[in-house]
Amino acid sequence: MASETVLLTGSAGFIGFHVARRLLAEGRRVVGVDNVNAYYDPRLKEARLAALQPHNAFSFEKLDLADRDGTARLFDEVKPGTVIHLAAQAGVRYSLTNPHAYIDANLVAFLNVLEGCRHAGVGHLAYASSSSVYGANGKTPFSTSDPVDHPISLYAATKKANELMAHTYSHLYRLPTTGLRFFTVYGPWGRPDMAMWIFTKAILAGQPIQLFNHGRMRRDFTYIDDIVEGVVRVAERPPQPDPAWSNLNPDPAISNAPYRVYNIGNHRPEELLHLVDVLEAALGKKAIRELAPMQPGDVAETCADVDALARDVGFAPATPIEVGVERFVAWYRDYHGV
Structure with a gap:
């Protein structure tokens, strides 16, 4: 991946922005693509892009990947060696009210990316999955x-x-692909629709915060730098067919095709009530807590087994939430001038 062009989708997004910065710092040539939609304030996305634009090795294409012809043209022009596909319609609760957005962004666009990779002879497609796939798994x-x-x-x-x-x-088509199941990512330049941002904003404004499942939700909060480290290491290692796979007792994470799936999580779930305690300490202000029942589509706990990631790429996330929250709060205060 060192000397080739990396096509990075979702480059104006939270994770995509940080991955782009890391690749550019390592001297990689990065072509970013994003539709800069209004799911949350586009000004934050534009600010991320503005921070990337000074890099001579970075170029940007505004494109909706659900546009089949536009996506095919992009692949034909860029001829990437590696594709890191992070563009998606995110959010569990939003899918309850805007389901079609998920079909367009997560299925139609993903097929267009797969077709682009296939016809361009891409050496590796690493793409964002989610811990949400575990669903009703107890x-x-x-x-x-x-x-x-x-x-x-x-x-x-x-x-x-x-x-x-x-x-x-x-x-x-023997296209090497690796899926990355992210677990509750947070940190500087994060998304305004996620708990870390929502809670911080409300606490500073003296407004109440809602704690679903009466605050007993447990999440495997994973700091953005750990996510980036995992993404970059995985992207550098296209998977090979795994000789351990058997169709008599198949492991869904491996295959006799060049395919792999990994968890990227902190493998240390924290209760929502503890997160609020840590935020209060970092902000120097108490929260007004409102306890609420579980919401449709939510799960009570997430926790990542990252043994395979550690074994294959030599890395496992480990940033304590106390450290990550302090960094997020410092960035939030600076970004908003509060």
């Missing part, structure tokens, strides 16, 4: 060897569909 920690056949949100269903589609292309 076993923790979540392992990539676990069955994930019972999603409980449309968002999760589209991410599982991405893994199935990727395997098909790995099998039919």
Whole structure:
């Protein structure tokens, strides 16, 4: 990946922005693509892009990847060696009210990316999946060897569909693909629709915060730098067919095709109530807590088994939430001038 062009989708997004910065710092040539939609304030996305634009090795294409012809043209022009596909319609609750956005962004666009990779002879497609695919799975920690056949949100269903589609292309066309199941990512330049941002904004404004499942939700909060480290290491290692795979006792995370799935999580779930305690300490201000029941599509706990990631790429996320939250709060205060 060192001397080739990396096509990075979702480059104006939270994770995509940080991955772009890392690749550019390592001297890689990066072509970013994003539709800069209004799912959340586009000004944040534009600010991320503005921070990337000074790099001579970075170029940007504004494009909706659901545009079949536009995506095919992009691949033909860029001829990437590696594709890191992070563009997606995110969010569990939003999928309850805007389901068609997930079909367009997560299924139609993903097929267009797969076709682009196939025809361009891409050496490796690494793409974002999600811990949400574990759905109704009650076993923790979540392992990539676990069955994930019972999603409980449309968002999760589209991410599982991405893994199935990727395997098909790995099998039919020998396209190396790796799915990355992210676990509750947070940090500087994060998304305004996520708990870390929502809670911080409300606490500073003296407004109440809602704690679903009466604050007993447990999440495997994973700091952005750890996510980036995992993404970059995985992207550098196209998977090979795994000789351990057997159709008599198949492991869904591996294959006799060049296909792999990994968890990237902190493998240390934290209760929502503890997160609020840590935020209060970092902000120097108490929260007004409102306890609320579980929401449709949510799960009570997430926890990542990252043994396979550690074994194959020599890395496992480990940033304590106390450290990550302090860094996020410092960035938030600076960005908003509060």
